Amino acid sequence: MSGAIDLNDIKRRMDGAVSAFKSDIASLRTGRASANILDPVTVEAYGSRVPLNQVANITVPEPRMLGVSIWDKSMVNAVDRAIRESNLGLNPIMDGQNLRIPLPELNEERRKSLVKVAHDYTEKSKVAVRNVRRDGMDALKKAEKDGDIGQDDSRAQSEKIQKMTDDAISELDRLLAEKEKEIMQV
Incomplete structure (x- = not known):
């Protein structure tokens, strides 16, 4: 052949x-917080779309909460908007250069x-x-x-x-x- x-x-x-x-599908949450939840989120940064983890640190401080520490202060609003528009049903709370994202009960x-x-x-x-x-x-x-x-x-x-x-x-x-x-x- x-x-x-x-x-x-x-x-x-x-x-x-x-x-x-x-x-x-790993990013779809099932009930507890996981940094993977934010994997599909891309942010408009420096003229192109980049994955969230390239502009911020994502942590899981407690089972129903995500923390996002944004490295560049000018990116905070773009990251907040990207998370809200991501179809994941999340509403970040701004706290300086950090976002706290409570995960609602499913x-x-x-x-x-x-x-x-x-x-x-x-x-x-x-x-x-x-x-x-x-x-x-x-x-x-x-x-x-x-x-x-x-x-x-x-x-x-x-x-x-x-x-x-x-x-x-x-x-x-x-x-x-x-x-x-x-x-x-x-």
Whole structure:
């Protein structure tokens, strides 16, 4: 079989989408404070969007409280705004260059909205996996058209790509179901 397309690269990219999803859902809180909650927050800083942890220190002083120590005084309002607009339902309290973020008790409605966010993350990751699949299939078609590989090889590789896609998508569904159960558990 000729190496018309790199199946390992496709697998690596699909795994990348799955691991990005894992870190996204790790940030969804389940009941106690964790610095990961703020992982998806990006701040408008110095002309570009940067992750919150690149402009501030995040601590967990108590189980239902997060502390954010912002390094640059001029960034305090931008960080506050980024956290409020992050869809995480958090309302920081300003205290000089520090923000205290009390974590509200998770009520039924809040749990459902977190599950919705988890579903959004899943959908984004599935789209990423499907895009990798499409890239692979396009490369196969081109290789077959250019005569680099035969029809049989092309079909065999296309089945492998489809299997990788199915595996990645079912892994995303499994992780989502786990997280959903964790969020809804009172």
